Amino acid sequence: MEATAFAIAGIPPLIQTKTRLSNGRLTFRKIKNKGRHESGILTYASASASASGGMQKAWLYKEYGGVDVLQFEEEVAVPELTPDQLLIKVGAAALNPVDFKRRQGKFKATDSPLPTVPGYDVAGTVVKVGSRVQGFKEGDQVYGNINEKALEFPKQYGSVAEYTAVEAKLVALKPKNLDFAQAASLPLAIETAHEGLERAGFGPGKSILVLGGAGGVGSLVIQATRQVFGASFIAATSSTGKLEIMKSLGVDAAIDYTKQNFEELPEKYDVVYDAVGQCDKAVKVVKEGGSVVVLTGAVVPPGFRFVVTSNGSVLSKMNPYVESGKVKPVIDPKGPFPFSQLVEAFSHLETCRATGKVVISPIP
Numbered sequence: 001m002e003a004t005a006f007a008i009a010g011i012p013p014l015i016q017t018k019t020r021l022s023n024g025r026l027t028f029r030k031i032k033n034k035g036r037h038e039s040g041i042l043t044y045a046s047a048s049a050s051a052s053g054g055m056q057k058a059w060l061y062k063e064y065g066g067v068d069v070l071q072f073e074e075e076v077a078v079p080e081l082t083p084d085q086l087l088i089k090v091g092a093a094a095l096n097p098v099d100f101k102r103r104q105g106k107f108k109a110t111d112s113p114l115p116t117v118p119g120y121d122v123a124g125t126v127v128k129v130g131s132r133v134q135g136f137k138e139g140d141q142v143y144g145n146i147n148e149k150a151l152e153f154p155k156q157y158g159s160v161a162e163y164t165a166v167e168a169k170l171v172a173l174k175p176k177n178l179d180f181a182q183a184a185s186l187p188l189a190i191e192t193a194h195e196g197l198e199r200a201g202f203g204p205g206k207s208i209l210v211l212g213g214a215g216g217v218g219s220l221v222i223q224a225t226r227q228v229f230g231a232s233f234i235a236a237t238s239s240t241g242k243l244e245i246m247k248s249l250g251v252d253a254a255i256d257y258t259k260q261n262f263e264e265l266p267e268k269y270d271v272v273y274d275a276v277g278q279c280d281k282a283v284k285v286v287k288e289g290g291s292v293v294v295l296t297g298a299v300v301p302p303g304f305r306f307v308v309t310s311n312g313s314v315l316s317k318m319n320p321y322v323e324s325g326k327v328k329p330v331i332d333p334k335g336p337f338p339f340s341q342l343v344e345a346f347s348h349l350e351t352c353r354a355t356g357k358v359v360i361s362p363i364p
Helices: 047-054 097-103 180-184 188-197 216-227 238-248 281-285 311-324 339-349
Strands: 002-004 017-024 026-033 037-043 057-062 071-077 085-095 122-127 141-145 163-167 171-173 206-209 232-236 254-258 271-272 288-294 302-304 358-360
Touching: 085 097, 085 141, 085 180, 085 339, 097 339, 122 163, 122 180, 122 188, 141 180, 141 188, 141 311, 171 206, 171 311, 180 358, 188 216, 188 271, 188 288, 188 311, 206 216, 206 281, 206 302, 216 238, 216 311, 232 238, 238 254, 281 302, 339 358
Parallel strands: 206 232, 206 271, 232 254, 271 288, 288 302
Antiparallel strands: 002 017, 017 026, 026 037, 057 071, 085 122, 085 163, 085 358, 122 141, 141 171
């Protein structure tokens, strides 16, 4: 059906619009006073706007590219809630490499339609509960990775916004000892660390080398292997300035990659967890029968790659370790970045020199 020159929430009344409603999405064309035009797509939110919260502030991009495509919008529709979802008032969000790779169009064939509100990681407060949800209520403070499959049609409305909607099975109650910024730093990275170690068959008495031990995933691999999986020996690589951070997380051998080539050292490991893309070197230091977990770059046997599956039960499993202080969030010292500085946060993440996680907080 079509309609012309009717008001859409968030578009000033002096701007006439031509719209088409199709499959629950509004395609709009704004006709400005000086004859300029702008097109785009908004989720249709008339009937459910008041129920889901109406309009919100959010960051988004309407085309793929560098940080310059990011735009701050003050009136973006709050996502509609399905029966199995929670609507979360976002307290903090965190960025991951998948966020900038997605923005660059690296997996556009399986991406959701543009425009996109970025962000996988979230921590916040439940403000609305879907009709089929059990185990959560309004007012609960939760955290999670909102996309079950990171590369398979992730949500159009991510977490770098005032509100986000997420399936209840993908979140857990926030650890009581963490604030929103700390909690938002954990979900995707800790799920990636945990799933990779499980797939590698890591367990008590085994040794591991973590490549990129001071990064978002690497810092949690170190802690999980020690505190959850019972590692007998942990080595990890980083630059000179980050060696002490790795030692504080529990590594037995901190290797400065600016001074030593780990593949030339005599030690061999049951598992190598490669978070930086050096599988060709990692396979040289893995024991016979061991494996190399690969997050990025080319894969050489016995290396294997996987894409993390978001799972709230993993977060619930990790909560006692977090609440006891055995597993700690690591947030890059340049952050948390305020909501207004998302461009700066992305730019820092894309240097690949961040320590721990890049967090956006507070989100108003």
